[in-house]
Amino acid sequence: MAEKKKILIRIGSLRHGGAEKVLINFLKNLPEDKYDVDLLINLYTGMYIQEVPSWVKLHYLLKGEMITTNRPHEIPVKAFRVLYQKMFLLFPSLLYRFILKNKKYDVEIAAIHGMYRELLSSPQKDSKKIIWIQNDIFNLKEYTPEIIKQFFRFDKILVISNKLKEEMQKLAKTDKEKQSVIKIFNPIDKEDTIRKADIPINDYPFSKNLPTFITIGTVYPQKGYDRLLDVHKKLLKEGLQHQIIIIGDGFDFENIQTKLNQLELQETVKMLGFRSNPYPYLKESDFYVMSSRHEGFPTIIAEALILNKPVVSTDVSGIKDLLQNGKLGIITSNSEDGIYEGMKKFLTDKELAKKYEMEITATDLPFVLQKSVSHLQEIIDTV
Structure with missing residues (x-):
């Protein structure tokens, strides 16, 4: 031995x-x-x-x-x-x-x-x-x-x-x-992620009638949730109805909540705070959105792919590797306009999500x- x-x-x-x-x-x-x-x-x-x-x-x-x-x-x-x-x-x-x-x-x-x-x-x-x-x-x-x-x-x-x-x-x-x-x-533990996503929850905040984006992460300025709220408001003004769930807590929580109230988005955006198991919420949602200004390696994107979710993300570190240069999801410029364009694509082209889901299913994920x-x-x- x-x-x-x-x-x-x-x-x-x-x-x-x-x-x-x-x-x-x-x-x-x-x-x-x-x-x-x-x-x-x-x-x-x-x-x-x-x-x-x-x-x-x-x-x-x-x-x-x-x-x-x-x-x-x-x-x-x-x-x-x-x-x-x-x-x-x-x-x-x-x-x-x-x-x-x-x-x-x-x-x-x-x-x-x-x-x-x-x-x-x-x-x-x-x-x-x-x-x-x-x-x-x-x-x-x-x-x-x-x-x-x-x-x-x-x-x-x-x-x-x-x-x-x-x-x-x-x-x-x-x-x-x-x-x-x-x-x-x-x-990333694929089996573990799938198992946790299957645990039933009774506090999913929305009914299924509208496309729902979810984002998960500590509420820090780097996460760009302020940009996400502005983009959401803009898309609503254009008549593109959708909802957003934000899971996570952090020192910027109050600021984002205040901004949410000022923009009068209480009906369409829900901040759920920290959840030790966010995966059932991710599974129930339609799209994953990442509005970050910078990241290291956004593990949550890998987990979204494991759960077969179409992703729209700003071009931060690690994203090109994870989304295989845009084959598995939308990579936008790291700006408010970028996030807006990316989300709009999913809301206006109903077939796009299916296309990404098929790509994800067919890919042998390296992580x-x-x-x-x-x-x-x-x-x-x-x-």
Whole structure:
């Protein structure tokens, strides 16, 4: 029996988020007899904690709920957490000694781009280092080209779209650096998605008499829900009747709700807040609309395709890969006009949705779980 590869994986927490879900999907499908995995999270919190496979050793720096507000009594706790985590960043040997009990690793993986400093400061110089970039870091202000160039100190850089791969390779200085960038599809559990979509719900907000668009995601400005409401209003004025469901919560929720009320769209747009299982709503709707200003790899689009939904999306990172350059759905320019044109196509051409549904059914989707997991294993085994 070959000795198991010892792997350390690091992520901030296991709250509901794309990268967190991807990591859990991946861990659940790794062969236990091949790997000895330690998962280190900064904050022991989140809905995915209970989904970590029992054979994975879970370590954490701190316990408690994520604090997203600034109430006076929370500030000391926040400050303590920041300092405590900073201490381990400054003195990583303490972390490896006291929390990881001096275990030696073959491979260390940052499961999210924000962990790059933690991994590059690892006292274990011989371990192979992998970083998994699940976001369009070229759209994040704090990631300057200087910072991104540090990522080439990793042995492998996994990216989730061709666009990210091209951008990274432009910054590479050598062929070796260029080749360290590998595109990998985020694993999506097809059976799980279909099973969850079949769970009955009794609070679907609309009757079936009008075409219904759904969009799912945290309510942040980057999601472009403000643009979506303006487009919706414009289409209604032209007599193109339809409805929209928005699922998700976030700090922009109140703003979008206020805008919705100002535009008097209460009858045709429903904001349902967070749903731990949004798939039955997706299944019941006619189209998926993505109005985002930017994305990393919009997993939800892959899930919409698994459920055979026609998609209209702005041209954000990952979309050309997912919709196969427009073969599986409408890709619009990243603007209000683009969203308007795309939605209008579905509302005026009744046959278009059927055409996309047939294309989706006939396509072997590359992000299905087994394919992604075996690709990732191959990278870990050969790094």
